[in-house]
Amino acid sequence: xxxxxxxxxxxxxxxxxxxxxxxxxxxxxxxxxxxxxxxxxxxxxxxxxxxxxxxxxxxxxxxxxxxxxxxxxxxxxxxxxxxxxx
Amino acid sequence: xxxxxxxxxxxxxxxxxxxxxxxxxxxxxxxxxxxxxxxxxxxxxxxxxxxxxxxxxxxxxxxxxxxxxxxxxxxxxxxxxxxxxxxxxxxxxxxxxxxxxxxxxxxxxxxxxxxxxxxxxxxxxxxxxxxxxxxxxxxxxxxxxxxxxxxxxxxxxxxxxxxxxxxxxxxxxxxxxxxxxxxxxxxxxxxxxxxxxxxxxxxxxxxxxxxxxxxxxxxxxxxxxxxxxxxxxxxxxxxxxxxxxxxxxxxxxxxxxxxxxxxxxxxxxxxxxxxxxxxxxxx
Numbered sequence: 538x539x540x541x542x543x544x545x546x547x548x549x550x551x552x553x554x555x556x557x558x559x560x561x562x563x564x565x566x567x568x569x570x571x572x573x574x575x576x577x578x579x580x581x582x583x584x585x586x587x588x589x590x591x592x593x594x595x596x597x598x599x600x601x602x603x604x605x606x607x608x609x610x611x612x613x614x615x616x617x618x619x620x621x622x623x
Numbered sequence: 624x625x626x627x628x629x630x631x632x633x634x635x636x637x638x639x640x641x642x643x644x645x646x647x648x649x650x651x652x653x654x655x656x657x658x659x660x661x662x663x664x665x666x667x668x669x670x671x672x673x674x675x676x677x678x679x680x681x682x683x684x685x686x687x688x689x690x691x692x693x694x695x696x697x698x699x700x701x702x703x704x705x706x707x708x709x710x711x712x713x714x715x716x717x718x719x720x721x722x723x724x725x726x727x728x729x730x731x732x733x734x735x736x737x738x739x740x741x742x743x744x745x746x747x748x749x750x751x752x753x754x755x756x757x758x759x760x761x762x763x764x765x766x767x768x769x770x771x772x773x774x775x776x777x778x779x780x781x782x783x784x785x786x787x788x789x790x791x792x793x794x795x796x797x798x799x800x801x802x803x804x805x806x807x808x809x810x811x812x813x814x815x816x817x818x819x820x821x822x823x824x825x826x827x828x829x830x831x832x833x834x835x836x837x838x839x840x841x842x843x844x845x846x847x848x849x850x851x852x853x854x855x856x857x858x859x860x861x862x863x864x865x866x867x868x869x870x871x872x873x874x875x876x877x878x879x880x881x882x883x884x885x886x887x888x889x890x891x892x893x894x895x896x897x898x899x900x901x902x903x904x905x906x
Contacts, residue, residue: 607652622846
């Protein structure tokens with residue numbers, strides 16, 4: 538929890554990105570292609586956020602990069618599967 | 624006891640899993656991703672071998688579509704549309720054409736316009752319009768979806784139309800069992816002051832609305848099973864991440880890993896998207 542408070546400005550940026558993603562999904566619910574682009578953009582932004590955040594705190598390791606990639610890939614696969622089946 | 628240890632190893636940070644729930648290890652997350660892709664491939668191939676297992680079929684009454692359409696028109700202060708059997712036959716023919724030729728569009732791949740179905744059955748129109756919907760489980764959800772789309776709503780609430788015809792057809796479209804609703808609007812050429820025929824097609828994609836009720840005849844919808852599994856996986860991961868975050872913070876464990884809170888936020892967004900997305904399409 539202390540870590541969250543310490544990194545609050547970073548988390549604001551992350552929340553902004555994720556909220557923008559949800560908003561785009563709602564506003565462009567009629568455009569599946571755009572929703573897919575939004576999903577890719579948010580996943581990439583999430584990984585970049587992780588890289589920048591850990592780089593600033595000097596704890597960026599290869600396994601950490603893989604972790605962000607794994608979480609982003611899982612989320613992306615789920616969202617794509619859902620969009621393609623709507 | 625052994626089982627409990629295995630579960631704890633999977634879900635709780637401890638010495639055996641290097642202070643990080645096994646489920647959150649990169650290898651586990653990758654495995655879940657590939658398992659999910661495999662699951663999707665299975666869902667895509669099942670209809671080829673067992674066409675009546677996965678798909679979407681619902682008992683939608685054309686009369687109910689007409690009733691709801693007229694209800695919306697009355698609420699908007701417009702006159703109700705008369706159900707025209709020729710228009711209904713034309714709508715049914717359009718639906719059958721889509722299934723036979725395997726397309727989902729206002730205009731067929733061979734260039735056949737929707738208005739051809741009007742004239743083929745002898746309906747000479749002054750004004751004509753078409754709304755299409757598929758994969759909705761009830762008439763009300765389809766009508767609500769049309770009402771949520773400006774262009775479809777314009778068709779539905781147009782004072783130019785005097786008659787309506789509804790075609791509801793079930794069949795296999797691109798390998799998936801589905802129910803298509805074709806709504807044809809029209810005003811006969813003789814009904815109004817003679818003028819050059821004007822056809823108005825609406826080709827707008829709009830926000831679908833959650834299907835409600837009327838579960839009769841519904842097969843296992845690929846969208847619903849995908850969503851259920853997605854919600855299950857994301858829910859489990861969020862639970863494990865929260866437990867992980869709390870325990871790591873409490874025990875003051877120092878480890879090399881991504882930020883738990885960031886993963887929770889990202890998966891929370893995936894959860895929100897899975898809840899927002901709805902089956903059912905209109906054009």
